[in-house]
Amino acid sequence: MIRRALLAVCIGTATLLLAAGMLALHALPGGPPLDLSIETSALVLDRNGQLLRAFTVDDGRWRLPVSLDEVDPLYLQLLLGYEDRRFWQHAGLDTRALLRAGWQALRHGRIVSGGSTLSMQVVRLRLGLETGSVRDKWRQIGAALALERVAEKAQVLEAYLNLAPFGGNLEGVRAASLAWLGREPRRLTPAQAALLVALPQAPEQRRPDRYPDAARRGRDQVLARAEALGLLDAETAAAARREPIPTQRRAFPMLAPHLARRAQRLSPTVGVHRLTLDAGLQARLQTLAAEQAEQLPDAVSVAILVADHGSGEILASVGSAGLLERERDGFVDMTRALRSPGSTLKPLIYGLAFELGLAHPESLIEDRPRAFGGYVPENFDRGFQGTVTVRAALQQSLNVPAVTLLERVGPARLLARLRRAGATPHLPEAAAGAGLAIGLGGLGLSLTDLVSLYAAIARGGDPVALRDGLRRPTGADRSTGSKGPPGMNARVSAQTQHNPLLAPHAAWYLSSILSGAERLDQLGSAIALKTGTSYGYRDAWALGFDGKQVIGVWTGRPDGAAVPGLTGTQAAVPILRDAFARLESRVPLPGPPSAVLMASSAELPLPLRRVNGNAPGAADDQLEIAFPPDGAVVDLGLGLGSGIALALKVRNGSPPFQWLANGKPIAQAPYARSVHWRPGGPGFITIAVIDGQGQSSRVNVNVQ
Known part of the structure; x- marks a missing residue:
């Protein structure tokens, strides 16, 4: 505890000393402007703009692009009220907030609030700076001042919406809203909006799927601040605190x-x-x-x-x-x-x-x-x-x-x-x-x-x-x-x-x-x-x-x-x-x-x-007797009595068909291609057929 208090006092003293010289930085020329072109996930949308599928960026992170008009206005109000109340007025550095943070650290012996603006957080996230490093804090401040000399406020805020960490490989409010809430951030309940404000403060320690109680406490802190600032009435804030915390990460859409x-x-x-x-x-x-x-x-x-x-x-x-x-x-x-x-x-x-x-x-x-x-x-x-x-x-x-x-x-x-x-x-x-x-x-x-x-x-x-x-x-x-x-x-x-x-x-x-x-x-x-x-x-x-x-x-x-x-x-x-x-x-x-x-x-x-x-x-359509074949010997059992019938089958040609045996008409089934006929006795027989077009075919068989 003593070590943590000393650390807080040191940080508070350093913050006050830094803040005392910050005003002079406004007059200094900035370094190279920060590049706000952020790599975001490729999206595949349907005919109405609804998300079908997204792809991770090269480092395996989900960073779905989002613009200001695609986010619920209440979320933006809670975000600015909790993180950076004077965002639209300051030039990248909120000196009042920085002085307040230093004074609170000295007074309470611990870090009570941070003095970073959203502009400074964009710099930190974009450059990968450490949060507890005084040297990196200097870089944040200088780069934030330089950034706001060349970038519009809306651009800076939009960059934060796309870069803020939300646990695991989730970055940006759109990816977080889909993963934790299962919905686009365009329409959010007060509880959902407050949760999305709270998560980037401690993205791993407040992950809803691992630490739902910590996520709830963080959300409720945001709701309390919103109520104190008049952004939510008491009844709405109380109802939001009763809303359950999501405890599972949802899969991104995988359509088509x-x-x-x-x-x-x-x-x-x-x-x-x-x-x-x-x-x-x-x-x-x-x-x-x-x-x-x-x-x-x-x-x-x-x-x-x-x-x-x-x-x-x-x-x-x-x-x-x-x-x-x-x-x-x-x-x-x-x-x-x-x-x-x-x-x-x-x-x-x-x-x-x-x-x-x-x-x-x-x-x-x-x-x-x-x-x-x-x-x-x-x-x-x-x-x-x-x-x-x-x-x-x-x-x-x-x-x-x-x-x-x-x-x-x-x-x-x-x-x-x-x-x-x-x-x-x-x-x-x-x-x-x-x-x-x-x-x-x-x-x-x-x-x-x-x-x-x-x-x-x-x-x-x-x-x-x-x-x-x-x-x-x-x-x-x-x-x-x-x-x-x-x-x-x-x-x-x-x-x-x-x-x-x-x-x-x-x-x-x-x-x-x-x-x-x-x-x-x-x-x-x-x-x-x-x-x-x-x-x-x-x-x-x-x-x-x-x-x-x-x-x-x-x-x-x-x-x-x-x-x-x-x-x-x-x-x-x-x-x-x-x-x-x-x-x-x-x-x-x-x-x-x-x-x-x-x-x-x-x-x-x-x-x-x-x-x-x-x-x-076409020669292949010529009328042809398919059975019995020419020259066949067919055992019908005629020597034992009346015997069985002989099957006669025709291929191709056009009905009606007329069958003949030794020149005499037989088999009265003119539209059938398969008929049965019983010979009067054994011997050689010439079987012929004539179709409706006048074509004919004949075979000689020996029936027994």
Whole structure:
């Protein structure tokens, strides 16, 4: 105690002696002005200026930039009342406060109050000076006087707001308010404001998470001073003292972490990145992705992308089920990863057929076994529906009708339209060119690509460039031919060329078909939806849109491993439904354009009533008996009695089919591609079939 008293007396005497000579310093020329350009954390903000994510400065400290108008006025009043009552009047040194501090130290034998101004504290924090060093105190005073000769008062106060320590690696009132209070400092309660004033006095000794009682005492001292100065009435101060002290440090916002990191890497020198996202929607969908991933198999992740298809602005970008989910490779942004799109390209195939006049939603088309050269597609359930309407074929996502139409429109045209929509398709390295397999997922696309495609369909066939707000290097924009402003998606050639993806009537047909499937009842009639499942159950997709927004959902393993049983209908559709439910508003799909033809199958013009499955000049569509093969010996057990029936199967051609055995008609099932016929006895038989176009095929078999 004696040693502490002697120390206080020494400090008090030194302070009085220093103060006696301080007035002379006002007339002396100052040294080099203090640099107030403070390194602050890079911020990523949403469309409304709300914080999505912040990054630490180089030394690992959180120092979020803040200006005077971003801080509650009450906090500023309490700060100046407690720390520097004559801040707006003095020139960097408050001689009265310094003399008072020295006198109190001599009188009480201990340090009662400090004499440092906010200007002196800015100097100390900026230069890293010691608080108990007389030599450093000299430097504080001299530098503070020099600072105020060149800097505005508001600049000095703002520098303090950004530099003040608040415990741990927190610096600045904004970082402290978010970490300790979970809110921006723009609106604070009296208790919260007083706590933020008190913490920098002893940032480690008053840390709320470690020493809540000390933090409370410091806060209450500030409240008592504010009450004595008339800044708070007695009732308000008493209520503030009853408010609990926060005892845990909160995590900083981590919204759209993948996109935010990409923004920071693309423009590392930019302090504030403004994205097109909506922070509220982003938070809701990140929670949805995390919750839904828990219901999926281990290591399966979720990605969600939402865009306003009117403007092209991306409203939410969920790259994974959780950035820190190691088992699910949460660090991988699956909105940009190349994956097999499964059946999600089928709508574009049908749309091209509508545009080219090859089909109408009510046209009839065959879903039967068929070979396209060496390519023999099968449906997901390995069954076939026979003759169906084009509408039903797309709603049921049948494979043979889709490939039939793709053969007519051409794979090259499909790829060209994908690029026109803003997508960047990647063909397998071993592929010699675009084949029919691309229609069922035999190429690489990202979730962003598919959202671009469905946005164009939702807009009546008019492509729109997706925009996220990122500042991309000028060279990258030039490489894609973009003339757009910073932040525009690099793949904008579709918009700059003004080439439509589809004719308006073709796009409307797709919206009508995709919004009419029975499984959409629970989503509402205003949602057009298409699912997709890639080969081997590696990717499950759901794409949907209403009159305003388009949403894409992907689920699967980021490492590309198969997940048995993972399908778009079971895994992705529930997430899509819940994502639409979390939107603030829904807009109905638009009505039909003038070129739409409303008619039943029988009312259609003759060329549209039935889809001709033969591509121009295609030899692979020739009628062919698939079974029995020519020259086969088939044991039907005819020598033991009546025997069993012989299965007759036809490939390609157009119904109706007429079967003949040794020139005589058999098997009355004209629209079936597989029939059964029982021969009258053993022997050699010539079996023939004639289709509706007059084509014929025959085989010779020996039945026994």
